[in-house]
Amino acid sequence: MKAKTIFFIIFMAFLLYAAFEIHPFSKPTSKMDDYIISNAQNETGANNVVTSVVFDYRGYDTLGEATVLFAAVSGVLVALRRKEDKHE
Amino acid sequence: MNLIQQMPAILIGMPLIAAFLTPIIDRVNKKIRNGFVIVVLILEEIFMITLAWHVFTNGIAIYTMGASNPSIVPLQAAVPIRIVLEIDGMSAFMGLISATVCLAAGIYSISFIKEGNGKGKYYTLLLIMLVGMLGMEFTGDLFNLFVFLEILSITSCALIAYRNWYGDAVEGAFKYMVVSNIAALFVLFAIGLLYSRYDLLNIAAISKIMEYGSLEKIALVLLVSAFAMKCGAVPMHFWAPDSYTVAPAPITAILVSASQASLYALFRTCFSLYGNLMDYHSIGIVLILFGLLSMFIGVTMALPQKDIKRLMAYHAVSQTGYMLLGVGVGLYLLGSSNFNTYGVKAMEGGIFHIINHAMYKGLLFLTAGAIFYRLKTRNLNEMGGLAHTMKFTSIFFIIGALAIAGIPPFNGFASKLLIYEACYKVNPILSIIAMLVSILTLASFVKVFHSAFMGPKLHDVEEAPKSLLIGMGILTFVIILFGLFPGWVVNNIVHPAVTALANRIDYINAVMGG
């Protein structure tokens, strides 16, 4: 229990160190995103840049997201189903 | 349009569409559904072999999602904007494992999983699991890796809980879910850290401009420990025996190669993302220590087990140690002049062991499933004398057990020999521990063989049904093939994988251009 607490605190301390090491808040490095903002309208025809990212530049991730949802629905149906026949 | 050029997308898309169609076909006819799933899995295997052949002969294959010419990465603003699938030797190698194991497990499931109200969903989830593994192995994008990691863990958890009328099945699924989600969330956090630094998500692009600062160090630690937990390295292996034990046998066989997909992600992180930028000596030593601990604790915990699948699950942990040891030695020697002499051999051993382990451990879990199918128990104390009637199952078990114990001429011996000899050059103690673990492995499988198959005829059982035998037969065939021609396999399949891992520059250049 004690060791658990100590490890937890040290772990969080390192993550906190990471929070101080990240770029200053509200001044992100941007190269890919600048390109996307400037060219999303021309390349994808969407006025909303986030839409263009979700459905065009990173559409494959969205396919994965839909798959996750489908898998989770099937998974919940499998996990909560009642047994029809007592074969085992 | 060149078909081979589109193969990466077909390989991921085909089982995905098949998975979405399976519940509909399930409504129509159960037999058609079984046939449909098997045909998809066989096609997948054929396509995978085609793609792997292409990759092994022509080098890295690239597929850019949504680009007009998918095999070229459009470098807008000098970085890849779209998601890139990058299939090098290592990815193709892992893809071969996943496709083969899923084919065997799919055929095995026809008789093994009883027709009930869940079998349609079972096949759906099995196909999505295959998609998750292939997606993890093919992707060249960090966030995409996370998405497929989650797909894989959600489907595996749902399938572990398939026999939800046993309390422990649900418990194992819950534990695996918590563990894999914590791991995945810290992976996502690490991806966020890398994104904040470089504003990039492509592995090759990040690797090209990476500097080894403190943020990268924190990301490295989170990635390494999360993937090590997901692949079942001691002392983060506790979920592995729990969930392997309670899952249906074909799912356990797939779970072995699913945790190897995490192992792949670990190697990809160490070699392609960080490579020789990082302090690879100390990370190499960490991997070696993980390997030694996994080997030793895994095998000693396996010896006193009474549950046949739990015993095999601890052996899965123990065998993961060999892979970590072999590749860890390679990482430790990376860049030094010794790498080209015995570092490569150690990595060849470790990588060759991945495919060997997937085959024989899959086979052993399938034989355990065949015993469970007939006896309805996993307890070794209640078994005995099965070799009188279940002749084929016992032959398959002997082959698997000899292969895992590293008895020549089976494939386990070839990969272990490579590991022993290369590790001996680094430090003799590594080889000694590896051999000791191998002996203890043999000892514990002698125990299983004696208590399950030998002795007087205690149970009046029949041989396992045909589909189970075919599923086991496929894996046995691969084991014997690899055991007889290890040199051919190492030169043509394993060596490209090793060079793909070791040459980070090639990996970067394939995406970013020379």
Added chain:
Amino acid sequence: MLHTTGGYWDAVAWIVAFIVIAVVVYIIRGLGRRDFRKDSAEPFFSGVELPTEKTHVKASNIYWGFTDSLKGYYSIMKKMHDGIINNYIAWFIAISVLLFFVVFLPEVIP
């Protein structure tokens, strides 16, 4: 043929050698007495009749000596594998902390 660090390994040659040895053994066996019957060489069991009942050693009894002599080690292992999900995650945190030290210490102590 598989080239390792120290030499090479050829499974086919090994199997050929094995078959040759098997043939030689078979030939030598053929030179033996043909009038041998199994019951002509019964083991002597202190004059008592041999037990005919077949027995089967249960799995838990195999390697009892091994586990018993390593009792201390196994009691630690049993404590580690306690099946509590919170501790599974605690091990992950602990290993991450150790890795943090491995990665960051060379920076502090050159």
Added chain:
Amino acid sequence: MIWNIPFITVIVLIAVGLYAVLFKRNLIKIAVGITIIESGVNLFLITLGYRKGGVAPIYTNLPPNVEIPKGMVLPVPQALTLTSIVIGVAVLALILSFTMKIYEHYKSLDSHIVRRLKE
């Protein structure tokens, strides 16, 4: 920098979630803890993309005098968060359904009782 307060908030959220996972014995609380970590990581991704005075990256009804591209917040983290939230929902649904089944079988949600699988 101390002005990285949003990032520090993220770490605090992750700490709260991890505390629940590590020290709470109730399985539902563990599930809630995972969800809190999930929220922390999502918040982290969103805060990564904020630019000072930036507007939402939408061209419709764009306010005047917005500098392109420096006047808009980054779009990619928002897309990533969208995906990550959906994944989180899926995970939560599955975990809670497992918890239901566990309660059915064990009549308890204590992680020290739900451990038939051990050693």
